[in-house]
Amino acid sequence: MSTTENLLEVVRVKDPDGVERNVTRAEAKRLHVEPLDKPTVDRYGRPLPPRPDRSKTRTDLAGQPVVTERSTHDEIDAHAASLGVDLTGATTKSEKLAAIDAAANTQES
Secondary structure (H helix, E strand, O other), X not given: OOOOOOOOXXXXXXXXXXXXXXXEHHHHHHHOOOEXXXXXXXXXXXXXXXXXXXXXXXXXXXXXXXXXXXXXXXXXXXXXXXXXXXXXXXXXXXXHHHHHHHHHHHHHO
């Protein structure tokens, strides 16, 4: 597991009453219980699918990185660096995205 825990990850725990149930890591910490080494399950006992890893870069269907207003500053900066775009003076997301779009438009023509 990574060094930083996702507090919204759903884990299986045994609560103080001895009942196994699914809770978030944050709730498990609040209850002072350790997550079990068992998969989380639905009410019928079937394993729940894992949540997608949000730390990965968003991509389009072709696998190319996509940056939008919802992207973090770090994602935008990394995308600009991969394209060789200078973001000097751009502090907001919209300014950074405008600089990336301008650079992309000059490369196309």
